Each structure stands twice: as structure tokens, then as C-alpha cells.
Amino acid sequence: xxxxxxxxxxxxCKSGTSVKIECRSLDFQATTMFWYRQFPKQxxxxxxxxxxxxxATYEQGVEKDKFLINHASLTLxxxxxxxxxxxxxxxxxxxxxxxxxxxxIYFGEGSWLTVV
Amino acid sequence: xxxxxxxxxSLSVQxxxxxxxxCDYTNSMFDYFLWYKKYPAEGPTFLISISSIKDKNxxxxxxVFLNKxxxxxxxxxxxxxxxxxxxxxxxxxxxxxxxxxLIFGSGTRLLVRP
Numbered sequence: 001x002x003x004x005x006x007x008x009x010x011x012x013c014k015s016g017t018s019v020k021i022e023c024r025s026l027d028f029q030a031t032t033m034f035w036y037r038q039f040p041k042q043x044x045x046x047x048x049x050x051x052x053x054x055x056a057t058y059e060q061g062v063e064k065d066k067f068l069i070n071h072a073s074l075t076l077x078x079x080x081x082x083x084x085x086x087x088x089x090x091x092x093x094x095x096x097x098x099x100x101x102x103x104x105i106y107f108g109e110g111s112w113l114t115v116v
Numbered sequence: 117x118x119x120x121x122x123x124x125x126s127l128s129v130q131x132x133x134x135x136x137x138x139c140d141y142t143n144s145m146f147d148y149f150l151w152y153k154k155y156p157a158e159g160p161t162f163l164i165s166i167s168s169i170k171d172k173n174x175x176x177x178x179x180v181f182l183n184k185x186x187x188x189x190x191x192x193x194x195x196x197x198x199x200x201x202x203x204x205x206x207x208x209x210x211x212x213x214x215x216x217x218l219i220f221g222s223g224t225r226l227l228v229r230p
Contacts, residue, residue: 006159034218043222044160044205093159095218104150105209105218107159 003027004096006108013084013115020080021111023094029074030096034105035067038091050077084115119143120208122221130229135193137224139206142187146208146219151180151191154203154223163204164191196228 003026013019023033032051036044048064050056050071058064066088068080077096081088095107121140129135139149147168152160166173166180166189173180179192193200203223210217 004159036220044220046218046220049217091157095159104162104165106162107152110157110159112157 004030004094004106004108006094006111008111009109010112011114013113015085015115016083018080018082019084019113020078021092021094021113023077023079023096023108025075025096025098025106028096028098030077030098031074032097033071033077034095034097035069035077035079036093036095038093038110044093047079081113084113086115089113089115118222119146120206120219120221122204122206122224124224125222126225126227128227128229129196131198132195135191135196135200135226135228137191137193137204137206137226139189139191139221140187141189141208143208143210143219144187145210148209149180149182149189150207150209150218151178152205152207152220153200154205160205193226196226198228198230200228201226 005024007022035047037047038044046059047062048056048058048069050069052071052074056069071077093110095105097105119142150165151163153163154160164175164178164180166182171182182189203225205223206221208219
């Protein structure tokens with residue numbers, strides 16, 4: 001089946017620094033990618049939707065200047081957490097919707113971010 | 117406002133029996149529904165989906181039923197196996213405000229007892 005790869009799988013950064021997480025669709029072109037965040041024992045929360053070549057659409061309450069999303073190509077989207085704080089520590093997951101229709105969305109493996 | 121609800125946070129089933137996971141939604145614009153399985157510290161894995169034009173979709177041990185009038189869907193796993201123990205999320209999708217939305221329920225933790 002379709003594969004979505006996320007990197008890094010875990011990262012520790014110092015408070016105040018920025019960290020980038022990559023999301024790649026390995027065997028299909030993804031016109032739309034999604035970024036989710038999950039706190040322990042809670043549901044996946046949609047942060048933003050990104051379409052290739054255009055600005056991301058952020059969900060209410062998500063700071064677009066803090067969570068920068070770039071979808072520069074049909075196979076790559078990046079999430080940059082800027083000026084990270086300990087409360088940004090979470091499990092971040094990306095997913096991708098394939099080109100040419102079909103509503104099945106495949107997820108990356110997820111990235112653990114710990115801000116110390 | 118929870119548009120997709122999984123009211124049972126957990127479910128325990130004996131191996132070999134049927135597991136039934138339920139999901140309710142409120143937005144009639146949802147036209148596609150998906151079930152995902154998730155292990156701790158991993159991304160969700162797609163299981164099965166159903167379009168709003170159907171009321172049933174079957175794939176091996178997994179069957180999803182959709183009742184549009186009740187805005188309810190369910191995932192049946194039969195026979196249940198210990199390896200099925202995980203958190204199951206239902207998700208609903210639709211085109212809203214010129215963008216594609218995928219909204220998740222809060223998940224149901226399934227435990228299949230040997």
C-alpha cells in the first residue's frame with residue numbers, strides 16, 4: 001500500500017530553538033497533506049491542511065507563526081515548530097492524500113518532540 | 117463541538133468473539149468514513165473505509181456498517197484476535213470551506229483477551 005515516511009521519529013530540542021519535521025509520500029504524489037498533534041490518551045487533533053504550492057489552512061487555535069508548514073512539492077511537506085516551549089512537547093503525525101482522487105489517507109509513523 | 121464521537125473509551129472481548137466498535141457523527145456533509153488502528157507511539161494504520169453511498173463494506177475479518185439516517189457507523193471484527201488489541205479511531209471526511217477535512221473520533225481501546 002501507499003507509504004508515508006516521517007522524519008525524525010523522535011527529537012529533543014532546547015526551549016527557544018526551532019525544529020523541523022519532514023513528511024514524505026514515498027510511492028505516490030500527495031496533493032494534500034495534513035498535520036496532526038496527539039497528546040497522551042487524547043484523540044488526534046488536526047493542526048493544519050496543506051496543499052502543494054499554496055499556503056496551509058490552519059485550524060482554529062493553532063498559531064500559524066509558530067507552526068510553519070511548507071508543502072513545496074507533491075511528495076514533501078515540512079512542519080517547523082518555531083521557538084519551541086515545553087508545552088509543545090507532543091506526538092506529531094502527518095498524513096497524505098493521493099493525487100487523482102480517492103479518499104484514503106495514509107499516515108506517517110509520527111514524530112515525538114520533547115522540548116527541554 | 118465534537119463532530120465525530122466514539123462514546124466507548126474501551127472495549128474488552130474474548131478471543132474468537134466479535135468486537136463491535138461504534139462511531140457517531142453530527143455533520144451530514146461527511147461523505148467518506150475511515151477506520152484506523154493505532155498502537156502506542158506509532159502513526160495510525162488504515163483499516164477499512166466506506167463511502168456514504170454504501171451501507172456496508174467488508175474486508176476479511178473487518179466489516180464496516182454505515183447507517184446514514186442515524187449518522188452512525190460501526191466496525192465489526194470477527195473473529196477477534198489478541199493482535200487486534202489497539203486503539204481504534206473512526207474518521208469522517210468531507211470537502212468543507214474549499215479544503216479537505218478529516219475529523220477523528222476520540223478512539224476506543226480494544227483489548228482482546230486470550
